[in-house]
Amino acid sequence: MMRQFELVERVKSYDPSADEDAINRAYVFAMKMHGSQLRASGDPYFSHPIEVAGILTKYRLDSASIITALLHDTIEDTPATLDDIERLFGREIGRLVDGVTKLNRIELQSDHAKQAENLRKLVLAMSEDIRVLLVKLADRMHNMRTLHYIKNPDKRRRIAMETMEIYAPLAERIGMQGIKMELEDLAFGELHPDARTSIVARLSFLREQGGDLIGRILEELRKILGEAGIAATVSGREKTPYSIWQKMQRKNVGFEQLSDIMAFRVAVNGIEDCYRALGVIHSKYPMVPNRFKDYISTPKPNGYRSLHTGVFGPERHRIEVQIRTTEMHEVAELGVAAHWKYKQDGGNLTDGRQYRWLRELLDILEHASNPEEFLEHTKLEMFSDQVFCFTPKGDLISLPRGACPVDFAYAVHSQVGDTCVGAKVNGRIMPLRTQLQNGDQVDIITSKAQTPNPTWERFVVTGKARARVRRYIRTQQRAQYTELGRAILVRAFRQESYDFTEKAVDGVLRIFKAPTVDDLLAMVGEGTLTAREVVSSIFPELKASRPDNVVALKMRGKSSSDKKDKGSAVPIKGLIPGMAMHFAGCCHPLPGDRIVGIVATGKGVTIHTIDCENLEQVVDQPERWLDLAWDDSDSNAHVGRIDLVVTNEPGAFGAISTVIAKNMGNITNLKITNRTTDFFEMIIDIEVRDVKHLTNVIAALRATPVINSVDRARN
CATH class of the missing domain: 3.10.20.30 (Beta-grasp domain)
Known part of the structure; x- marks a missing residue:
């Protein structure tokens, strides 16, 4: 655990004007407040805020950020109050600690609605002072480093998923590339441990086979740049297991088919030297087509600037080379911290x-x-x-x-x-x-x-x-749904020998949680509420006289879930009540897909994914299109289809079925479409919950050695 004077020395090394007294007082205060509290690892709890502060010193953050890191858990986990923090350390520190405390209470991997609302709070908090997010990222990094001490596997997975989906992308957006890469790789190890272990083992094997390959390439790059009179600092590394896995997924290839698993950085004195170094490297080594990117003339949104190129380097190894000035390198390493903008305007970065x-x-x-x-x-x-x-x-x-x-x-x-x-x-x-x-x-x-x-x-x-277009559509559709709902209710009233009146509908608004009559009419028009439910609520005697005839949308197909429960409904919003429907066999829509319905006279509605190629056949018939959406309450199993190319070897089918079962999928159909001496090509239908579930199954299959390629089947 870092000692008090070591922390102060680190901060003073890059910020001589740092408030040494305040850092010392914060260190002692936090140590006293956390007292004998322990982490899941068995270490003193105070070791955590010390590590968080230490991480922030690597990014040269100001003393206010370091003090906030030391105090960030005191309000939530100790007797200390916000008033105590403000009284002892001032209003600025109090505001920052309060901001981090509020973020600590946010559970981004909770139920969908709560997760979404909490993300809104996170965005608002970091827009007020970016240092709140910086402390939170350092907090998350240390928690991920010690994640394996948590015994509950579901909790570990929730934290890892939250890290991958929210915090790693945020770190990238503010230019904290080192934090982003470490968070991704730590989360990857928890979410896909077998895949990461496999990649690490293969990297280790390559190192044993090739010796100090990175060292040899570094030596040659330094030599050719030195001979050209370019003063440069050259460094190299293997790409992280997660970035390698990402490329395998994106290109749908195995590890052996990847060639550029090494990256090298060249730091020079000025922009002119960047382009000179690029010319020297390209004149020495053949360039990989379509791999050059100039982020100096067109920086990334987070301020990142560099030249990227891919070449067939020393010993014909394909490598990635990044060339930038030392100043650009500092921005690339430190991200938002390199700008020090929060010193000028209190951390508000929404103007840059x-x-x-x-x-x-x-x-x-x-x-x-x-x-x-x-x-x-x-x-x-x-x-x-x-x-x-x-x-x-x-x-x-x-x-x-x-x-x-x-x-x-x-x-x-x-x-x-x-x-x-x-x-x-x-x-x-x-x-x-x-x-x-x-x-x-x-x-x-x-x-x-x-x-x-x-x-x-x-x-x-x-x-x-999307937000602006959807807002306009909602405004326009509301009027249309209201009129459609009115027409549906008028007809439903007439069938029961009653006259429709808004006064009658007004009496049941509370039952359906509709603020106004127009709101209820719109609910009927868009299909989230049936006319029968409204009429039966207004005239209760109709419930006793005959059974409710609300249409249940049945899933059609040959899945095992149909055989188990033929009455299970498939909740889809926007479907016209009373119309038969079935899922298209060309695109196999799943919950999570954007879907539309195509109306065919006498056949009902066929549900397609929005990107289905067969929709081109009816693109000039807009009157047949229905805008549909999945209901979040759908708990049915749905059939997704995947295409696979599998190595023809003993145990291949067993490996596939094991991976699918391990990921909670269920094979309902399998068809071999082509067979050679070396490979099988096949189609497998799998019962899954939704698109995300199918994506997880595909990801697990891609990490299986016997599988050469796997993708979701389309059309």
């Missing part, structure tokens, strides 16, 4: 261009209709790779990969997005659904008469664009 994403999250928070929608858009914003485009005036706009001109328009301004009618990309008129590429110049054409088009939701990808 590199933190535009945070302003956009706040904008999404304002326009999202509910916490769940905010959660969906926030995760999308945090996880996306970026493309960099330009306005006609040369302003840089960063967008998630796959973004289109409508996303670009909303990134410029909400009003520009709402009134967008067309776009010129590099001087040519292009469809609004065109995917933008790095370096595109985009000129948005607007019209005051234009309003958001509901079809945009099918192809926009940014959270801001």
